[in-house]
Amino acid sequence: MNLNEFPLIALAAIACWGLGSLLQIPARKSKAFQVSSWLLLLSGTSVLVVFLASYWIALERPPLRTLGETRLWYATLIPVVGFLVEYRWKIKWLKYYCLGLATFFLGINLAYPDVFEKALMPALQSVWFIPHVVVYLVAYVMLAASSVSGWHNVLLNFRSKRSTVSESMSHYLALLGFVLLTFGLVFGALWAKEAWGHYWTWDPKETWAFISWLAYLGYLHLVARKTDPRSLQWYLGLAFIVLLVCWFGVNYLPSAQNSVHTYSG
Amino acid sequence: MQSSNNPVQAGPPSGGFTKPAVFTIAAILAGFAIELLTSGSGITVPGWPFNFYFLALLSITIAVVGLKFREQPLVSWLGGIPVGLSLIIGLAVLSLVGGVVPQDPAQPGSLASLLRLNGMFSSWPFAFVTLLFLFNLGLSFVWKTVPFRVANLQFILFHGGFWIALSCGLLGTSDLQRLVIPLYEGQESSVAYEMPSEKPVRVPYSIYLKEFVINEYVPQLALYDPADDKVIADKSNMLPEAKKGVKAEWSGIATVTVLDYLPSAILDDKGNPAPALHKKGVSVVKVRVVEDGKSYDEWISDGGPDVKPRFIPVGKYFLVMKAGPPKAFRSDVMIKGIDGERRTELLEVNKPVDFRGWKLYQMGYDEKAGRWSTMSLVEAVHDPWLPAVYCGFFMIMAGNLLYFWKGVKKMEAA
Numbered sequence: 024m025n026l027n028e029f030p031l032i033a034l035a036a037i038a039c040w041g042l043g044s045l046l047q048i049p050a051r052k053s054k055a056f057q058v059s060s061w062l063l064l065l066s067g068t069s070v071l072v073v074f075l076a077s078y079w080i081a082l083e084r085p086p087l088r089t090l091g092e093t094r095l096w097y098a099t100l101i102p103v104v105g106f107l108v109e110y111r112w113k114i115k116w117l118k119y120y121c122l123g124l125a126t127f128f129l130g131i132n133l134a135y136p137d138v139f140e141k142a143l144m145p146a147l148q149s150v151w152f153i154p155h156v157v158v159y160l161v162a163y164v165m166l167a168a169s170s171v172s173g174w175h176n177v178l179l180n181f182r183s184k185r186s187t188v189s190e191s192m193s194h195y196l197a198l199l200g201f202v203l204l205t206f207g208l209v210f211g212a213l214w215a216k217e218a219w220g221h222y223w224t225w226d227p228k229e230t231w232a233f234i235s236w237l238a239y240l241g242y243l244h245l246v247a248r249k250t251d252p253r254s255l256q257w258y259l260g261l262a263f264i265v266l267l268v269c270w271f272g273v274n275y276l277p278s279a280q281n282s283v284h285t286y287s288g
Numbered sequence: 289m290q291s292s293n294n295p296v297q298a299g300p301p302s303g304g305f306t307k308p309a310v311f312t313i314a315a316i317l318a319g320f321a322i323e324l325l326t327s328g329s330g331i332t333v334p335g336w337p338f339n340f341y342f343l344a345l346l347s348i349t350i351a352v353v354g355l356k357f358r359e360q361p362l363v364s365w366l367g368g369i370p371v372g373l374s375l376i377i378g379l380a381v382l383s384l385v386g387g388v389v390p391q392d393p394a395q396p397g398s399l400a401s402l403l404r405l406n407g408m409f410s411s412w413p414f415a416f417v418t419l420l421f422l423f424n425l426g427l428s429f430v431w432k433t434v435p436f437r438v439a440n441l442q443f444i445l446f447h448g449g450f451w452i453a454l455s456c457g458l459l460g461t462s463d464l465q466r467l468v469i470p471l472y473e474g475q476e477s478s479v480a481y482e483m484p485s486e487k488p489v490r491v492p493y494s495i496y497l498k499e500f501v502i503n504e505y506v507p508q509l510a511l512y513d514p515a516d517d518k519v520i521a522d523k524s525n526m527l528p529e530a531k532k533g534v535k536a537e538w539s540g541i542a543t544v545t546v547l548d549y550l551p552s553a554i555l556d557d558k559g560n561p562a563p564a565l566h567k568k569g570v571s572v573v574k575v576r577v578v579e580d581g582k583s584y585d586e587w588i589s590d591g592g593p594d595v596k597p598r599f600i601p602v603g604k605y606f607l608v609m610k611a612g613p614p615k616a617f618r619s620d621v622m623i624k625g626i627d628g629e630r631r632t633e634l635l636e637v638n639k640p641v642d643f644r645g646w647k648l649y650q651m652g653y654d655e656k657a658g659r660w661s662t663m664s665l666v667e668a669v670h671d672p673w674l675p676a677v678y679c680g681f682f683m684i685m686a687g688n689l690l691y692f693w694k695g696v697k698k699m700e701a702a
Contacts, residue, residue: 230387
């Protein structure tokens with residue numbers, strides 16, 4: 024499959040997720056609806072998994088080069104986090120945020136279609152390419168989920184309906200996200216040494232990756248200092264903005280003119 | 289879930305934030321004051337062995353202060369989380385400035401230049417905050433290491449690794465040499481250039497370039513519209529590859545089938561190809577065009593430095609060939625040490641070669657000449673601090689793995 028089929032695939036995934044979400048209402052009382060709902064929700068993601076796999080084959084390279092391609096991975100992975108959280112913590116609402124985010128990212132890709140391009144510049148043809156980008160993507164997915172969960176907790180606190188389970192979930196998502204962020208950062212440094220001659224050059228993308236890492240490092244130290252978890256929900260909600268700048272915003276900054284990462288635009 | 293299971297619990301704070309924040313801001317302001325007074329000259333890290341002496345002195349001071357004066361309120365404050373957090377925020381804010389303001393030469397006398405916002409990572413405020421952060425990080429490392437407990441291993445590895453990577457990475461910048469060696473086919477050179485000054489430097493080895501080769505992706509076919517100066521994609525919304533057997537259709541205009549593809553050939557006056565060596569020839573493709581029921585076969589080419597491109601008029605358009613971007617480029621070289629050691633190596637992007645403490649990288653080529661380039665740019669890097677920095681990286685990763693494992697265990701227990 025290539026990008027010609029993408030609109031159909033994206034709409035199919037969104038339709039499955041939408042219908043699956045609607046069926047969650049009667050699913051509370053009926054096992055049959057529950058099974059149908061989950062089948063639809065999982066089908067939406069499976070459609071994207073199949074598309075990613077066949078797109079990878081058609082491209083003859085990992086579809087991890089352009090921002091559009093990373094959004095596609097993101098849209099595929101973030102609902103999985105919502106599903107796993109429901110399985111682990113029995114928290115149902117996170118998956119709707121995740122599905123909403125995934126739909127939003129698919130929408131961006133539909134509005135700004137990528138160009139089918141097989142070429143992969145020599146510097147990206149490295150054993151580090153897949154681990155570096157995939158680890159970062161999963162980290163971003165975890166931290167996005169932690170961020171939306173943080174905002175949800177802020178709302179719950181406003182309504183005096185504080186949930187420690189939900190706070191616990193945002194924390195563990197942030198913790199796992201930070202671990203992956205650290206691996207992504209170090210993998211990137213090791214790759215940079217092999218490809219560009221030095222492990223750290225304060226390239227704007229590197230600088231922003233460092234800032235986002237520091238932001239979550241700050242969060243973990245606030246936790247260690249036993250800061251009120253209610254304040255930390257604000258922190259988690261806002262910290263993701265730094266990641267978004269690192270992911271998308273950097274390309275638009277004046278400092279990015281000579282960045283080695285502008286290929287990913 | 290019981291609230292006691294909540295990993296993020298409120299508790300008595302271990303110290304206020306006001307003083308650490310003032311401390312960090314004072315360090316930043318002092319740094320900017322020095323920059324203003326010196327017109328943004330920045331800080332120059334001393335070279336070997338003085339950077340090593342500095343590192344040794346810093347390490348010993350931290351160890352002595354941490355172990356001997358641990359109970360002193362000032363010391364415990366300096367190594368505490370509030371100071372660490374303030375310095376983390378300070379580092380993040382300074383990095384943010386460096387991540388927004390272009391880190392290039394700025395107009396002399398401008399605010400960016402006077403405060404060295406355009407060279408943030410070699411500025412005094414950045415140096416002060418980093419030094420204080422290393423002190424804070426070092427103290428916490430010492431306290432968790434002495435006495436040693438296995439339970440603290442994750443903390444020790446992560447914090448120790450970060451300390452080593454940060455200190456050695458920054459102090460090692462003065463000993464880092466990154467040089468560019470231009471090589472020409474059939475010639476040998478031991479002259480490198482410092483960038484961007486282009487100051488020549490003689491390296492303790494020479495490199496003979498036997499051959500430089502570029503492999504390109506398969507060219508693509510495109511229909512060029514001269515009226516609108518744009519390329520029209522085919523029915524599948526893609527530029528078809530010029531591979532043998534590929535069929536492309538431009539609805540209502542023409543259908544094109546690729547009959548043959550020669551990556552390197554020379555076309556004679558009649559447009560017939562003869563195979564040629566890689567750097568002598570150009571890419572050529574034989575296509576069958578079906579247009580308005582008529583069918584004809586032709587050779588087309590994207591041309592080269594001495595060969596004009598060859599294309600076919602199709603109605604008001606032209607069927608052209610678009611060269612593929614570089615897939616790989618490599619230099620076949622012979623490296624000779626000053627003692628006569630000779631090594632034949634293939635330099636390729638992402639595959640640097642080690643030679644006596646230097647890493648040699650395939651960096652670039654004459655981009656105007658493209659695949660016909662006979663010049664190769666090799667980057668030579670000498671970084672004696674690299675093993676220490678890598679030791680820090682691997683400690684961070686080991687600590688990170690333990691953190692992940694502990695986090696998952698806590699999550700399971702929660």
